[in-house]
Structures are given as C-alpha cells and as structure tokens.
Amino acid sequence: MGTLAGKKAFITGAEQGIGKATAQKLIEAGCDVYIHYFSGEEGPKELVALAESRGQKAAYGFADLTNEPAAVQCVSAAAEFLGGIDILVNNVGGIIARKWLGDIDIKFWQTVIDINMTTMLNVTQSALPYLKVADEGASIVNLASLAGRSGGHSGSLVYSMTKGAVLTWTRSLAAELGEHQIRVNAVAPGLILGTRFHNQHTTKESADQTIRDIPLGRAGTPEDVANAICFLASEYDGFISGATIDINGGVYRM
Template identity: 80%
Template sequence: MGSLSGKKVFITGAEQGIGKATAIELIKAGCDIYIHFFSNEEGPKELVSLATSLGQRAAYGYADLTNEDDTKICVLAAAEFLGGVDILVNNVGGIIARKWLGEIDSQFWKTVIDVNMTTMLNVTQSALPYLKQAPDGASVVNLASLAGRSGGHSGSLAYSTTKGAVLAWTRSLAAELGQYGIRVNAVAPGLILGTRFHNQHTTKESADETISAIPLGRAGTAEDVARVIKFLAAEYDGFVSGATIDINGGIYRM
C-alpha cells in the first residue's frame, strides 16, 4: 500500500458524516485536500483548520454537482489549488425521501438519479485529465451502499437502484481506466448512525431492529467507513481495482 503523504485529494460532500470523517483520515495520513461542499461550510472550515495545524494544504469550494458547468469550475479550482489530483472520493449521494413504488413521480426519480449518479459522472469526467496525469497512478473511491446489494428497506426503491448502478459503474470504470493507471473501487456501507442520512430517514425503531440482526451487534460509524476509504485511496499504486468492500458488521455476506 502506498504512502499517502503529499497526495492530492478531491472529495465531494465532506460537510459531515462519512465525507467529513474520510477527509479527517486522509488529512491525518498526510494528504493535501480540496473539499467540495453543497449545504454547509462549517465542516470544511474545520477540516481546513485541521490540515493547516498539521502543516498541510487544504481549501474548500461550493458546487451543485448535478450541474456540469458548476462541477467543472469546482474541479478546476481543486486541481489548480492542489497542483493535480491523485485521489478522488465520490462521496455525494442521498435517499432524498422514502417513497414507495406508487408514490414515485418522474421528478423524484430524476432527482435521485441526479444526486447519486449524475454527480458521479460529472465529477469523474471533470477530474479525469488530472487523474491521468498522476505520476504514480491514481485512485477513485465511490460511495455505494448496502442498499445497492440487498435492495434496501421499503421506501428506498429509487435510492437502492442508483446505488446498485454505482456498483456496476465502479466495475465498468475500473476496466476502462486501468490502462491509465487509474484504479477504481467502491465501498458499500450498511447502517452507519450519526450521519445526516440516518438522522433524517431512519427511525430508532428501524435502527434497533437492524442492529439486532447484525452479527457484530452494533451499528457502524462514519469512522468505520473512512478507514476503508483511506485504504482504497492508498491503493493508487496497488492491484485492487473494480472491487467493492462491504462495511456492514456481517449482516450481508457474499
């Protein structure tokens, strides 16, 4: 596994939760980092302060990643600030709302696809020229979900569909970009409490029921996921590509 010291990271949606925990792990590992945010800049400010205190470079910028032009401007700012991009973490995503089949309209369907897939397309396309130029090879890590493996709980049909697509996107992209020394992998978290996702969309009763079936007997944390992302990020010069690592305490095994 390669050293992360001095590596240049662009991460999306690092205001809170898994994105913020991942940024902290990468900063502590010695990375310089550009943090994308959409809704709140308090988290990015804290991350810049942490990096600065450790003698590393960090900055942040806003973008609506469903918008192609907005994305290009943000990624360009990141590449110019960092002097390139070695590691891309596609963290942005969300369930938007729980809607059952009979409740899903075309606008909701499009919104979920845009938030979970169009953002990934726009960011990865925009970052591709810089990833190709990474001198030691590059690493892309995509955020999928256990819902993309198992189908998720009722009301997550649209979300689960897009997260399943992220798994296929990861495999296909690994095949397509391997010739450039770019490795592409994904993580598929299960129940990760303390994030905005579950704070807004998972009841305590539902969480307790899920935890009762988890072999390790607890929910996951954002830090559990961040450590695995850090490993995959460091595989910029390794042999792991096209893989998805499940982080779910053993509730789903394949």
C-alpha cells in the same frame, strides 16, 4: 503498502458524516485536500484548520454537482489549488425521501438519479484529465451502499437502484481506466449512524431492529467507512481495482 503522504485528494460532500470523516482521515494520513460541500461551511472550516495545523494544504468550495458547468468549475478549482488530483472520493448522494412505487413521480425519480449518479458522472469526467497525469497512478473511490447489494428497505426503491448502478459503474470504470493506471473501487456501507442520511430518514426503532440483526451487534460509524476508503485510496502495490468493500458488520455476506 503505499503511503498517502503528499497525495492530492478531492472529496465531494465532505461537510459532515462519511465525507467529513474521510477528509479528516486523509489529512491525518498526510494528504492535501480540497473539500466540496453543498450545505454548511462549519465542517469544511474545521478540516482546513486541521490540515493547516499539520502544515498541509486544504481548501473548500461550494457547488451543485448535478449541474455540469458547476461541477467542472469545482473540480478545476480543486486541481488548481492542489496542483493536480491523485485521489477522487465520490461521496455525494442521498435518498431524498422514502417513497413507495405508487408514489414515485418522474421528478422524484430524476432527482434521485441526478444526486447519486449524475454527480458522479460530472465530477469523474471533469477530474479525468488530472487523474490521468497523476505521478504514480490515481485512485477513485465511489460511495455505494448495502442497499445497492440487498435492495434496501421499503421506500428506498429509487435510491437502491442508483446505488446498485454505482457498483456496476465502478466495475466498468475500473476496466476502462486501468490502462491509465487509475484504480477504481467502491465501498458499500450498511447502517452508519452519525450521518445526516440516517438522522433524517431512519427512525430509532428501525435502527434498533437493524442492529439486532448485525452479527457484530452495533451500527457502523463514519470513521469505519473512512478507514476503508483510505485503504482503497492508497497504492497498496497498485493491484486493487474494480472491487467493493462491504462495511456492514456482517449483516450481508457475499
């Protein structure tokens, strides 16, 4: 099993929810971190204070990662602050709204694609030069979703499509970057309460119904996902790549 002590991690969308829990877990595992955020500095400030209390480095920066120059600038700032990038966590994403097929217009279609996929392209492409020269190989972890596996609930058509694409992106990128000793994996969370995503787009009734169908009998937490991301970020003999860990309490089994 590898160690994360002293590793340099860049996490996107880490102001709350899964991203914040992941940044906290990486800090507790010994990483120096750079925290990207899009809305709200409260979470990043807490994470910086945690890192500094442990004698580690942490900083944060704002960027609209759908914009290529902004993404390049944010990644460059992270690499400069950290002295490189060993771990990239592509966490940014969102459903935006629930829209059924007849209600989807081209603007909405493109917005969801940009938030869930273009951000991942912009950030990963910008980080690639730093990942290639990481001392002991590098690790990329992408956030997919159970919706990318199962198709999601009604009204999540475009979101589910993009998360399915993230799964394929992960497999393809693992094949392409393996020669540079860069491992690429994904996590596919199911119902994870305590996140802005479900607070805004999932009703209590819908959540309760979903929980009734989960074999473990509960919803997941951001920490459940953060644990899996930290596992994939670690070296672990360097032979896990192109994989997806499903985090859904057993409701979807492959």
